[in-house]
Amino acid sequence: MDMKTTSSSLPESKNLSRPFEGIRIIDTSHVLAGPFCSYQLALLGADVIRIEPPTGGDVSRKMGPNKEFNDAELGLAFISQNANKRSLAVDLKTEEGKQILWKLIDTADVFVENYRPGAMDRLGFSADAVKARKPDIIYASMTGFGQEGELSNRPAYDHVVQAFSGMMAANKTLTGEPHRVGFAIIDYVTGLFAAFSIATALFHRQRTGQGQRIDVAMLDAALIIMGQLLTEVAITGDLNRPGGTRAFSGSPISGIFETSDGLLATTANTQKQAVAMLKSLGLDELAADPRLSNWGDYPEMGDEFAPLLKDAFATHPAEHWERILSDASVPAGRVRTLPEILHHPHLQSREVVWPTPPIDGLSKQVTVPGVGFKMASGGPKIDRAPPKRGEHTVEILQSMGFARREIEALISDGIVKSS
Incomplete structure (x- = not known):
């Protein structure tokens, strides 16, 4: 087999209809964070090639409540983040x-993995090895706790990181019980941060010609999205936030x-909103309360106002209040289900x-x-359905220069699989 190494390069901008067209991503990841990362880039034009084992592998292929989809290895967890990719x-x-993967790496711009530190090293595809072969490649790793530190080798799942990071404790009930x-x-x-970091690294490479090593940790991502809370604790050493359905701001006119006919969520975070909300509810006397100008000094207001707000809201349907309060510039929304x-x-x-x-x-x-x-031009679109395992094996190998007889031999020997 006569194979030549192909260096990837960004095509002329005039030929691009989406931002990442011409960018090839080798995605060895599984389950949620890694596939969601590459999915965002695939929707924006990147050629994402999923690397999967011939059998077993990604549990998300059989994850979801629909037996038909699971039996087809297209579980709802899988199809929700794997369109536009090849397998x-x-x-x-x-x-x-x-050797097949190495030849594919020669043509790639980005390598994505989300296994525990050391797993890709044992396969021979460590960041150092891949970058030695392809110096300008962007090698992105997603793990629970990062590539270094005393916790780096710990396994992690989403709800474990929610607990470990303090997120569950911040998402507490009125009685202080943590909730995920x-x-x-x-x-x-984590997948969004990884996609953002890859886009950043591609921009940096376009300017400098340099590749990049990216390390994204679920724990870091959890802390970063709790930004205000994180800052508060870092500066004051403590966290004093209401639990339950009270607004994050602590407004007594919220909940x-x-x-x-159902539940309504609403919050008045400013005095102007509080007055507008109370007047909309017919509670003009409360709207005139001078304490509204500085309710932080009057924590008792929440308990005082609560029964009066409860009685007022009970008089009409949720969508009635949603319209009335929205028209008064007070954020309000009926508690809806996802199907709704x-x-x-x-x-x-x-x-x-x-x-x-x-x-x-x-x-x-x-x-x-x-x-x-949304983008005015060059925005995302769906080109391909989520792939079956090995659906594009023959197509990809042929594009790499493999002859038909070589591909048939690889399939016969169980080295590759074609759906």
Whole structure:
């Protein structure tokens, strides 16, 4: 097999329709944080090649409540963050498999992994080894606690990091009981930080020609998104925040209230908002309370106002108060379920979720999240459905110069798998 090393380069800007077109990302990651990172870049045009073992591997392929999808190895956890990617199924424990990955690295701009420190080293694909082969590559690692430090080798999952980081303690009930955020917030924030760091490194490389080693820790990500709390503790040494449904600001004119048909969340963080909210509720006497100008000095106000607010909100439906308060420039929202908000007319204009191309063998339309922003031009789009394991093995190997007979031999020997 006659193979030539191909150096990646950014194409002329005039040929780009999306920001990361022309960028190739080798994604060896699994489960949530790593795949979510590369997914954001794939939506924006990057050629993301998933490296998967021929069998086993990513548990998210069978993660979710839908048996049909799980049996097809396209679990809902997997399809939610793997559209626009290609899948190469190769056994990296074999020498032939390693050589395939090395040849692919020669064509890549970014290498992504999210295993515990040392795992990629044992396979022979440490950051030092990869950068020695491809000096301008960006090598991004995501772990629970980082590449160094006394905790670096500890395993981690999202809810464990929520506990370890102080997030659960900050998310406490009125009685002080810690609670986890009800979805994998740390995994997704870690993936966002990693995608941002890769975009930053690509910009830096365009200016300097230099590659980069990126180290993203779930613990760091958890702390950073608690920025104000982190700063407060760093400066004062303590954290004094209300628990339960009281607003983060501590406003006594806030909370989640029972209405005549459901729950409403609302917060008045300024005196102007507090007066507007109380007048909208018909509580003009409370609106004239001089303590509203400096409620931080009057902690008793929350308990005093609570029963009066409760009685007022109970007189009308939640969406009535949502409209009335919003018109008065007071933030308010009925407590909705995810199914409710996904069918809300407003979502149609935001392009939050997108359909993918049909997937053979699945009876349902696949709809997946997009990115959390809109662009006037060159924005994200869905080109490919989430891949089946090894769906693009033959296509990728052929593009690397492998002959058909060589690919068939690799498949026969179990070195690679094609779906």
